[in-house]
Every structure is written in structure tokens, then in C-alpha cells.
Amino acid sequence: MESKNAIEALGALAQETRLAVFRLLVKAGAAGMTAGTIARTLEVAPSTLSSHLSILERAGLLQSWRVQRQIFYAADYDGVRDLLAFLTEDCCQGRPEICAPLAGSVAAPNRPTEKTGASR
Amino acid sequence: MESKNAIEALGALAQETRLAVFRLLVKAGAAGMTAGTIARTLEVAPSTLSSHLSILERAGLLQSWRVQRQIFYAADYDGVRDLLAFLTEDCCQGRPEICAPLAGSVAAPNRPTEKTGASR
DNA sequence: TCCATATTTCGACAATTATCGAAATAAAGG
DNA sequence: CCTTTATTTCGATAATTGTCGAAATATGGA
Numbered sequence: 167m168e169s170k171n172a173i174e175a176l177g178a179l180a181q182e183t184r185l186a187v188f189r190l191l192v193k194a195g196a197a198g199m200t201a202g203t204i205a206r207t208l209e210v211a212p213s214t215l216s217s218h219l220s221i222l223e224r225a226g227l228l229q230s231w232r233v234q235r236q237i238f239y240a241a242d243y244d245g246v247r248d249l250l251a252f253l254t255e256d257c258c259q260g261r262p263e264i265c266a267p268l269a270g271s272v273a274a275p276n277r278p279t280e281k282t283g284a285s286r
Numbered sequence: 287m288e289s290k291n292a293i294e295a296l297g298a299l300a301q302e303t304r305l306a307v308f309r310l311l312v313k314a315g316a317a318g319m320t321a322g323t324i325a326r327t328l329e330v331a332p333s334t335l336s337s338h339l340s341i342l343e344r345a346g347l348l349q350s351w352r353v354q355r356q357i358f359y360a361a362d363y364d365g366v367r368d369l370l371a372f373l374t375e376d377c378c379q380g381r382p383e384i385c386a387p388l389a390g391s392v393a394a395p396n397r398p399t400e401k402t403g404a405s406r
Numbered sequence: 407t408c409c410a411t412a413t414t415t416c417g418a419c420a421a422t423t424a425t426c427g428a429a430a431t432a433a434a435g436g
Numbered sequence: 437c438c439t440t441t442a443t444t445t446c447g448a449t450a451a452t453t454g455t456c457g458a459a460a461t462a463t464g465g466a
Contacts, residue, residue, distance in 0.1 A: 169305055177300035180293050181424080189289075192379050201443060211426050216444050218424090235433050235442050246377045250370065253299075257366045259312050301454080321413060331456050336414050338454090355412050355463050 171226070175249045178225035183210055184218045188227060191241040198231075198240030291346070295369045298345035303330055304338045308347060311361040318351075318360030 179185050186208055191199060199207075205215040219239055222228045226245035231238050299305050306328055311319060319327075325335040339359055342348045346365035351358055 169302075169309075173300050173302060173305060176296050176305075180297035180300050182289075182293060183424085185289055185293060185296075189376055192377060202441090205443095212443065213427075213445080214425055220444085232432090232443095237443065241377075243377070246373070250373060250377070253366070253370060253373075256309055257312055257361075257363070257370075303454085322411095325413095332413065333415080333457075334455055337456095340414085352413095352462090357413065 169252075172249060172252045175225045175227060175245065178222050178227055181218070183208065183214070184222055187215070187218055187239075188222060188241060191228065191239060194240065196240060198229075198238040200236040200238055202236065204239065289372075292369060292372045295345045295347060295365060298342050298347055301338070303328065303334070304342055307335070307338055307359075308342060308361060311348065311359060314360065316360060318349075318358040320356040320358055322356065324359065 179188060187204060190204060190207060201215060201219060202212065204219075205212045208215070210218075219228065219230070223230060223239075226248065227242055228239050228245075229242045230240075299308060307324060310324060310327060321335060321339060322332065324339075325332045328335070330338075339348065339350070343350060343359075346368065347362055348359050348365075349362045350360075
């Protein structure tokens with residue numbers, strides 16, 4: 167994944183409503199949900215939701231398909247996986263022990279000993 | 287990690303200059319780099335960089351400390367780890383097989399395929 | 407103290423984003 | 437063909453973000 171795609175995916179998730187949509191669709195699983203149901207569940211105007219859905223889809227995080235009059239959306243796990251891979255590769259840079267996050271708290275070695283909180 | 291923090295971290299990385307800063311600092315490792323060096327390396331105005339650095343730091347992705355006249359910045363691996371954990375937990379929702387392939391890039395050790403208790 | 411260096415804060419501006427109603431498009435069924 | 441339902445596109449507006457110069461703050465040295 168190039169960083170341009172990563173930025174698109176990160177930005178897609180970095181917004182309250184869109185993150186809520188994504189989490190909802192992950193819960194919904196492969197069956198997905200229709201645009202209308204999502205809009206009612208999250209209480210956002212259909213046109214607003216539509217814009218968010220297209221941003222998420224363009225970022226590769228959702229898939230959609232039409233069934234009769236309704237359009238279903240579901241989380242696209244490939245997209246998420248790509249994003250996670252980008253972040254871990256970026257983060258780990260040949261030091262897998264640092265980020266191997268999924269195993270749950272691995273003690274972090276080597277951090278600067280003094281924090282100043284120097285800005286602000 | 288609550289979703290508010292996650293949104294802050296995602297948003298912090300979802301910007302070209304800031305992602306570049308972060309990647310640069312990951313490469314630099316625990317030694318970190320001074321604000322001035324980062325600014326010269328990435329060719330951004332010091333005041334612009336300063337704003338980006340504070341956004342990244344507020345999001346928990348950087349740490350900073352002063353050494354004499356200069357302020358060093360380094361990637362904060364805890365922050366990244368928290369973000370990754372948030373994303374994977376969100377994404378996997380009881381279906382670890384979906385996102386687990388991430389393990390490939392991180393050399394993650396034996397995760398149980400089923401959690402029996404403790405997960406919040 | 408005064409000067410030079412390193413960085414941040416402030417203030418302004420342009421660009422982008424989020425929101426939502428109204429109108430347009432798409433599909434199904436009389 | 438007309439109506440109803442589901443969704444998107446368009447257009448306007450308010451809010452947020454990214455940028456950078458100028459001024460302010462912090463540090464160290466002569």
C-alpha cells in the first residue's frame with residue numbers, strides 16, 4: 167500500500183460518523199446493511215451518510231452491491247488488512263519486536279528517559 | 287483506547303506531512319531528531335512543522351524532550367500500538383481469522399484462536 | 407547584559423471538509 | 437406511464453485544517 171492510499175484510508179476512519187459506520191458494518195458482517203438502515207441507526211441524514219459511504223468505499227474500506235431498490239454496504243476486510251499492514255511495516259521497520267501489538271502488551275524497551283512535554 | 291483517541295491518532299497520520307514526519311522518526315529510532323532537522327529534511331517551514339509536531343504529540347504518537355536549545359522528537363511506540371490494537375479489535379470482532387494475516391508482517395506469536403475470557 | 411540560535415505561538419488567509427435540503431436517478435409494482 | 441421507495445448528486449453554508457511570516461519565548465555563550 168502506498169502512502170497515498172494509506173492517507174486516504176486513515177482519513178476515512180478519522181471522522182466520528184464514518185468510524186461509527188465502519189464499526190457498525192464490521193458488526194453486521196458479510197450480510198452488510200442497507201444505506202437506509204445505517205442512516206436510521208446512526209441518525210444521520212441520508213445525503214450526509216451517502217457522502218460518508220462513498221468516502222469509505224473509495225478508500226477501500228467498504229464494498230457495496232445493489233439488491234433491488236436498496237444498496238447494501240459491508241466492511242471490506244482486505245482494505246483494513248492493507249491499512250494495518252502499512253502501519254505495522256511502517257512502524258516496525260525491521261524491529262518487529264517493537265510493534266508486535268496483537269500479542270498484547272509487550273514491554274517497550276529503549277524509550278527516551280526524560281519527557282518534557284516540551285510543546286504547548 | 288476510546289474511539290475519540292483513535293480518531294485523533296488516525297487524523298494525525300492522515301496528512302502527508304505528518305505521515306512523513308512520523309515515518310522519518312520511526313527510522314530515526316529512539317535517538318529521535320530535533321525539530322530543526324526534521325524541518326530541513328522535509329523542507330517545511332519551522333512554524334508549520336511545529337504545528338504538525340504538536341498534533342502528533344497530542345495524539346500520543348510522538349514524545350519530545352529538550353536538550354539544551356533543541357527539542358528532540360521520537361516516535362512513541364505505545365501510541366502506535368494502541369492504535370493498532372484499536373483497529374484490530376474493531377476489525378476482528380470475535381473473528382480473529384479475518385485480520386490475523388497481519389501476523390505475517392509482524393511475526394506475531396501464538397494467538398489463541400478463541401478468547402475465553404478477559405477481553406473487556 | 408546583549409546577541410545568536412532553536413523553537414513555538416499568534417494571526418491571517420486559502421483550501422478542504424461536514425452537513426443537509428432539494429432535486430435527480432434508479433427500481434419495482436400497479 | 438405514474439407512483440412510491442431508496443439512494444445519490446448538487447449546491448449552499450458553516451466549521452475545520454494547513455500554511456507560513458512575524459513576533460514571542462527559551463537557552464547558551466561572550
